[in-house]
Amino acid sequence: xxxxxxxxxxxxxxxxxxxxxxxxxxxxxxxxxxxxxxxxxxxxxxxxxxxxxxxxxxxxxxxxxxxxxxxxxxxxxxxxxxxxxxxxxxxxxxxxxxxxxxxxxxxxxxxxxxxxxxxxxxxxxxxxxxxxxxxxxxxxxxxxxxxxxxxxxxxxxxxxxxxxxxxxxxxxxxxxxxxxxxxxxxxxxxxxxxxxxxxxxxxxxxxxxxxxxxxxxxxxxxxxxxxxxxxxxxxxxxxxxxxxxxxxxxxxxxxxxxxxxxxxxxxxxxxxxxxxxxxxxxxxx
Amino acid sequence: xxxxxxxxxxxxxxxxxxxxxxxxxxxxxxxxxxxxxxxxxxxxxxxxxxxxxxxxxxxxxxxxxxxxxxxxxxxxxxxxxxxxxxxxxxxxxxxxxxxxxxxxxxxxxxxxxxxxxxxxxxxxxxxxxxxxxxxxxxxxxxxxxxxxxxxxxxxxxxxxxxxxxxxxxxxxxxxxxxxxxxxxxxxxxxxxxxxxxxxxxxxxxxxxxxxxxxxxxxxxxxxxxxxxxxxxxxxxxxxxxxxxxxxxxxxxxxxxxxxxxxxxxxxxxxxxxxxxxxxxxxxxx
Numbered sequence: 001x002x003x004x005x006x007x008x009x010x011x012x013x014x015x016x017x018x019x020x021x022x023x024x025x026x027x028x029x030x031x032x033x034x035x036x037x038x039x040x041x042x043x044x045x046x047x048x049x050x051x052x053x054x055x056x057x058x059x060x061x062x063x064x065x066x067x068x069x070x071x072x073x074x075x076x077x078x079x080x081x082x083x084x085x086x087x088x089x090x091x092x093x094x095x096x097x098x099x100x101x102x103x104x105x106x107x108x109x110x111x112x113x114x115x116x117x118x119x120x121x122x123x124x125x126x127x128x129x130x131x132x133x134x135x136x137x138x139x140x141x142x143x144x145x146x147x148x149x150x151x152x153x154x155x156x157x158x159x160x161x162x163x164x165x166x167x168x169x170x171x172x173x174x175x176x177x178x179x180x181x182x183x184x185x186x187x188x189x190x191x192x193x194x195x196x197x198x199x200x201x202x203x204x205x206x207x208x209x210x211x212x213x214x215x216x217x218x219x220x221x222x223x224x225x226x227x228x229x230x231x232x233x234x235x236x237x238x239x240x241x242x243x244x245x246x247x248x249x250x251x252x253x254x255x256x257x258x259x260x261x262x263x264x265x266x267x268x269x270x271x272x273x274x275x276x277x278x279x280x281x282x283x284x285x
Numbered sequence: 286x287x288x289x290x291x292x293x294x295x296x297x298x299x300x301x302x303x304x305x306x307x308x309x310x311x312x313x314x315x316x317x318x319x320x321x322x323x324x325x326x327x328x329x330x331x332x333x334x335x336x337x338x339x340x341x342x343x344x345x346x347x348x349x350x351x352x353x354x355x356x357x358x359x360x361x362x363x364x365x366x367x368x369x370x371x372x373x374x375x376x377x378x379x380x381x382x383x384x385x386x387x388x389x390x391x392x393x394x395x396x397x398x399x400x401x402x403x404x405x406x407x408x409x410x411x412x413x414x415x416x417x418x419x420x421x422x423x424x425x426x427x428x429x430x431x432x433x434x435x436x437x438x439x440x441x442x443x444x445x446x447x448x449x450x451x452x453x454x455x456x457x458x459x460x461x462x463x464x465x466x467x468x469x470x471x472x473x474x475x476x477x478x479x480x481x482x483x484x485x486x487x488x489x490x491x492x493x494x495x496x497x498x499x500x501x502x503x504x505x506x507x508x509x510x511x512x513x514x515x516x517x518x519x520x521x522x523x524x525x526x527x528x529x530x531x532x533x534x535x536x537x538x539x540x541x542x543x544x545x546x547x548x549x550x551x552x553x554x555x556x557x558x559x560x561x562x563x564x565x566x567x568x569x570x
Contacts, residue, residue: 003384003385005306007306012306014306014307014384015305015384016305017302017303017305018305018306019302019303019304019305019306019308019311020299020300020301020302020303020304021290021292021297021303021304021399021401022299022401023304023311025311026304026308026310026311026379026399026435027318027377027437028314028435028437028438028441029313029435029436029437029438030437030438030441033312060438060442061445088385090386092312094311099288099299099300099403100373100401100403101375101401103437103441103444103445103471103472104444104445104448105441105445114306114311116306116307116385116386118384118386138428140427140428140429141428142425142426142427142436142438142439143423143425143426143439144438144439149438150311150312150313150314150438151314151427151436151437151438151439152312152313152314152315152388152436153313153314153315153345153427153434153435153436154427154428154429154436155388156315156388156390157345159388159389160346160389160390186388187388
């Protein structure tokens with residue numbers, strides 16, 4: 001099974017040129033995206049992801065030229081025509097094509113929708129039992145982290161620093177109002193658990209409002225786990241009993257930060273409980 | 286006369302698809318660029334711009350796959366084959382194509398060079414005599430403004446806010462170490478003149494090291510104008526005797542900030558003196 005692309009309303013081969021040089025996505029990163037998981041051929045939380053995609057467009061004055069129904073149709077076609085049963089669905093709006101290149105954009109540009117479906121290989125059997133290592137890394141990103149934009153260099157540089165250090169993710173640390181805070185990871189939200197209470201950064205312009213983050217907060221409520229949405233320091237994460245990160249593709253326990261174990265160094269009970277519920281939810285039962 | 290494109294070492298039609306969906310430039314803004322002016326068929330300060338393009342690549346671990354001589358050759362071809370005598374030359378490296386899309390990049394990707402030459406219409410006759418209006422606007426950009434990256438959303442949103450307010454540029458204001466400072470404009474460096482002394486933000490990660498900025502500082506030296514490279518506040522700009530902004534395509538006087546005149550409200554003598562020298566320099570005499 002191979003991936004399949006979408007460009008401007010048509011299913012396309014991912015390996016053939018589709019994009020014009022002066023697409024503002026290519027020269028300015030002038031666009032937004034969203035991504036969700038296809039599980040057993042079904043779109044998981046598609047409505048929530050499409051809501052967020054519309055919100056991202058609105059916040060950057062990009063006016064989608066397809067209806068919600070049309071976009072759902074494109075994503076259905078990607079599943080059907082690719083035959084991918086378990087995969088990652090990706091959709092992206094750029095502000096459109098405009099020549100000659102100019103920082104100033106015409107307010108009436110027709111935006112361009114592109115996307116893909118890519119099969120996801122089965123998870124390694126130990127994904128939730130051995131845990132992941134992370135590093136701390138400076139959050140050098142812009143001040144619109146609440147919008148899912150294509151301006152991802154700050155995230156990429158952090159993620160690759162993590163991988164060079166044999167770690168899966170980077171806890172991003174920002175100087176904010178006179179103190180060091182953990183915002184989120186390079187492509188996920190993150191949580192710390194201390195004395196049975198779960199901590200995560202509050203919504204605002206410094207983190208993405210994760211769909212999985214919201215789902216996990218909902219499940220925490222069902223489990224009667226107290227949640228505090230406040231910024232905490234990197235030291236707080238390092239001294240926590242447990243930590244984990246979540247995005248639309250995976251939720252993962254953190255067992256080591258900057259080479260030192262978190263809590264016992266094993267996957268903790270709060271993660272295990274939430275993960276069990278989340279996996280059930282994803283399979284629709 | 287029309288523009289002409291460049292993609293992966295070949296001259297291409299700007300109006301034909303050239304780019305793959307999974308070019309990292311299109312999905313992450315994962316790349317850098319530079320641009321210079323072609324004046325009377327000659328490249329103006331090309332060496333300096335190509336030096337900076339190499340530096341931008343180095344700072345993001347992008348390893349160009351063409352030599353300096355090859356890249357000079359591509360830009361020569363763009364001039365020759367387009368017949369454009371006065372234009373803007375644009376070159377862009379993205380980290381390359383990688384499938385499936387992933388924040389983590391392979392360190393051995395072959396980067397992709399693209400670009401264009403676009404004719405520049407003659408300047409309006411009053412470009413240097415009537416002056417420009419600007420607004421102040423929050424600097425929401427990332428912390429690697431010293432690298433000329435494709436992550437330009439912070440700049441675009443500022444520039445468009447300026448145009449919606451019938452202004453040419455935005456003075457970007459950042460909260461930095463407990464105070465408000467002007468860093469630069471959305472696509473230019475900026476200068477304030479007070480009591481015969483010229484002020485501009487120092488090099489560092491908050492501004493682009495402008496090639497024109499450096500040229501203007503050199504000309505100021507020739508004119509025995511004292512220069513202070515320090516951050517100043519937006520209030521300082523508003524109370525200055527003169528202000529102006531510079532980039533590779535234009536240098537322009539500022540006569541109004543947020544609807545209030547700067548100094549006399551007319552184009553000042555320091556700008557006039559520097560501009561006269563700069564125009565001579567650009568024409569090679």
